[in-house]
Amino acid sequence: MTGDDEELNALLEELDRQTAAADPDRAVEQARESLEETIAGLRLTPEEETALADELRQLRELTQKLDETTIEIAAFGMVSRGKSSVLNALVGQEVFTVGATHGTTVIRSAQRWEQSTLGRPGLEGARLVVVDTPGIDEVGGEAREVLARDVARHADLILFIVSGDMQRVEIEALAQLREAQKPIILVFNQIDRYPELDRDQIYAKIKDERVRNLVRPEDVVMTAARPDPFRVKVQLPDGTSQIQWERPAPLIEPLKVRILDVLDREGKALVALNTLLIAGDLHAEIVARKVQIRDQAANRLIWNFAMAKGAAVALNPVPVADMAGGLAVDVGMIVTLSKLYGIPLTRRTATSLVRDMMLALGAMGVVSVAGRLLASGLKSSLAGLTVATGGLAAPLTVLGYGAIGLGQAATGATTSYVLGQGAKTYLRQGCQWGPRGIKTVIQQILAEAKADSVIDRLRDDLKKRLKT
DSSP states (O other), X not given: OOHHHHHHHHHHHHHHHHHHTTOHHHHHXXXXXXXXXXXXXXXXXXXXXXXXXXXXXXXHHHHHHHHTTEEEEEEEEOTTSOHHHHHHHHHTSOOSOOOSSTTOOOSOEEEEOTTOSTTOGGGTTOEEEEEEOOOGGGSOHHHHHHHHHHHHHHOSEEEEEESSSOOHHHHHHHHHHHTTTOXXXXXXXXXXXXXXXXXXXXXXXXXXXXXXXXXXXXXXEEOBSSOOOEEEEEEOTTSOEEEEEEOOOOBOHHHHHHHHHHHHHHHHHHHHHHHHHHHHHHHHHHHHHHHHHHXXXXXXXXXXXXXXXXXXXXXXXXTTHHHHHHHXXXXXXXXXXXXXXXXXXXXXXXXXXXXXXXXXXXXXXXXXXXHHHHHHHHHHHHHHHHHHTTTTTHHHHHHHHHHHHHHHHHHHHHHHHHHHHHHHHHHHTTSOOOTXXXXXXXXXXXXXXXXXXXXXXXXXXXXXXXXX
């Protein structure tokens, strides 16, 4: 668990205590402070901000949610259960599309619920928004789970709409939503379509059997959000009469009262908690993408340094000097990597890190050093032979020099690659090797390099570079 995660958990626990102490405004204030600190603490480069623009936008929108104390109430349920009608009845306007066709609501849509907080001290200054969602039976099983998670993630209060005894898919969807630990009010809608006795039996079955372990009994509410019209005989001024259709007023007040009771008691605290939970998810996504972006940049950087070191070693005829140059390249690579990960190291610290990793390489490190010393000596000897023979041995020298140089280059580049990958792991973990230790990390990098034929690719790239 990271320090940020521990901070978030501690704040969530504190907000729980604040809720119990009925101090919702303080909870919102704390959540806002935490969110601002989270955004400020990301420390992204301009390139990372561009790549993570969408996630950052969502994170900053949460600040607006807290500033406006926006409480989101989402309607969820199967098609034709009257989700849109329930929301229209709540807001007192026909703002959501209602139709007889299957799946009228195809995208998520939202509308502010005006005048709903009047006379509610716990909702003073709050902004209530009702949200309509597609029917859960409009999408397949996997997509339905994604929809349920998205609704549960963003909503502060969920209205689960049914219009009769519940089907298995409804109970399963309700159970998925319940895992999010959000307040849920189950709405038994369209009760005007049932005789009173049938209606009461269905209500009791839902409350006492179907959702007994999922929803509190007091949170199961009956409504008739858009009662079916009925025929009435109307007397006209001329004494004649005609048949007209009239639609009764909606029965929505019990649901409205229950929603406002729940939100009056815990609405602001719910906003604070929910905002932090969403922020925690977004923060984890941003950090993971930031690490991925930096890892990709680090891999390019390591590759370029490995190529540069290989070429420098191959072309340097002076024994020991090529080793010193190679060490300088490795140290420079690690210093550059440390800046990339936002943990700048001094050259002295980087040199010490190179030494520790070379020791961890064990036999490979010893062979690398010994082989480079021997190869450097052979290269010098060949150069001396050319001078001693007045240039007659030049063709042999060129061939031998090239072969030895390429071998040296491959060894040097490979060592540099392993050192760079080790340093990347060390820096990514906050200058710690973790429980596995330095030797285990280095050996794993070596194993992965062989499996991925990194060494072969290094050799091929070096051949191309040395020919140019």
